[in-house]
Amino acid sequence: ELKVEQNPLFLSMQEGKNYTIYCNYSTTSDRLYWYRQDPGKSLESLFVLLSNGAVKQEGRLMASLDTKARLSTLHITAAVHDLSATYFCAVDMGKTGTASKLTFGTGTRLQVTL
Amino acid sequence: EPEVTQTPSHQVTQMGQEVILRCVPISNHLYFYWYRQILGQKVEFLVSFYNNEISEKSEIFDDQFSVERPDGSNFTLKIRSTKLEDSAMYFCASRARVYNTEAFFGQGTRLTVV
Numbered sequence: 603e604l605k606v607e608q609n610p611l612f613l614s615m616q617e618g619k620n621y622t623i624y625c626n627y628s629t630t631s632d633r634l635y636w637y638r639q640d641p642g643k644s645l646e647s648l649f650v651l652l653s654n655g656a657v658k659q660e661g662r663l664m665a666s667l668d669t670k671a672r673l674s675t676l677h678i679t680a681a682v683h684d685l686s687a688t689y690f691c692a693v694d695m696g697k698t699g700t701a702s703k704l705t706f707g708t709g710t711r712l713q714v715t716l
Numbered sequence: 717e718p719e720v721t722q723t724p725s726h727q728v729t730q731m732g733q734e735v736i737l738r739c740v741p742i743s744n745h746l747y748f749y750w751y752r753q754i755l756g757q758k759v760e761f762l763v764s765f766y767n768n769e770i771s772e773k774s775e776i777f778d779d780q781f782s783v784e785r786p787d788g789s790n791f792t793l794k795i796r797s798t799k800l801e802d803s804a805m806y807f808c809a810s811r812a813r814v815y816n817t818e819a820f821f822g823q824g825t826r827l828t829v830v
Contacts, residue, residue: 635818644807645759645821652816690759701747701764701771702814708758 604629606693608707615681616715623710625674625691632669633694635704636676638687645690649676681714688712718742720822722808728828729798737793737825739808748791749809749819750783752776759807765791798829 605628615621625634632653637645649658651667651674658665662685664677674691688711692704721740729735741748750762763783764771770783782794791810795802805826809819 633816637821644823647818647820650816650818692759701749701766701811703749703761703764703772704751704819705761706751706759 604631604693604695604705606691606705606707608689608691608710610710611708612711612713614713614715615678617682618680620680621678623676623678623689623712625676625707627672627674627691627693627705627707629693629695630669630672631693631695632667634667634674635692635694636665636674637690637692637706639690639709640687648689676710678712681712683714683716686712686714718820720808720810720820722806722822722825724825725823726826726828728830731800731829732797735795735798735827737795737806737808737827739791739793739822740789741791741808741810742812742820743789745810745812745820747771747811747814748783748785749811750793751807751809751821752804753807753824754804762793762806795827798827800829803827803829 607626634651636648649665654669656667662679667674688709690709691707723738748765753759763773763777780796784792805824807824808822811819
């Protein structure tokens with residue numbers, strides 16, 4: 603059974619600082635997604651990572667995928683308060699003949715303080 | 717921009733009652749999903765649906781749950797006899813293709829069983 607773990611579970615950081623969220627998964631996959639969730643809201647797609655070594659950047663966020671290490675990272679540069687949210691990684695097993703569900707990580711609640 | 721829409725946004729029901737949660741996926745998408753999120757926890761897969769049939773279901777999706785795509789646009793989740801532990805946020809999602817595309821999520825239905 604696929605297990606997806608994130609760390610840290612909770613991250614409080616000051617504005618202007620850098621930090622990295624880690625997503626480890628237990629079974630080979632080369633499809634990984636990052637989502638953002640604001641309290642009480644839906645899941646907003648941030649990044650789609652589809653191959654080993656994939657790197658995507660949007661604003662102050664950068665995501666990467668290392669399929670050999672079964673690890674994805676979400677790096678935050680010079681955090682601002684607007685980035686406060688919960689971030690989930692989700693792994694796609696991509697099994698042939700199925701609709702290919704996403705298995706979500708535990709989530710990292712990010713709080714950016716002034 | 718196309719989006720997944722869900723109704724109602726909040727449903728309160730008595731234990732033992734039947735509820736139907738409704739979703740309108742993005743119009744050209746072929747793969748449909750229901751996920752749930754118990755407050756403060758991770759997002760859990762319930763069921764996937766493709767070509768008018770269930771593709772995969774989780775252990776959570778027992779005989780009390782059913783899904784239907786009654787017409788070309790709606791996708792519903794029915795819980796026959798609700799339990800207290802069914803209280804959660806239920807998200808519908810859809811994808812255009814299985815490979816190399818993210819899932820787009822609706823805004824969710826908060827189900828409260830009393």
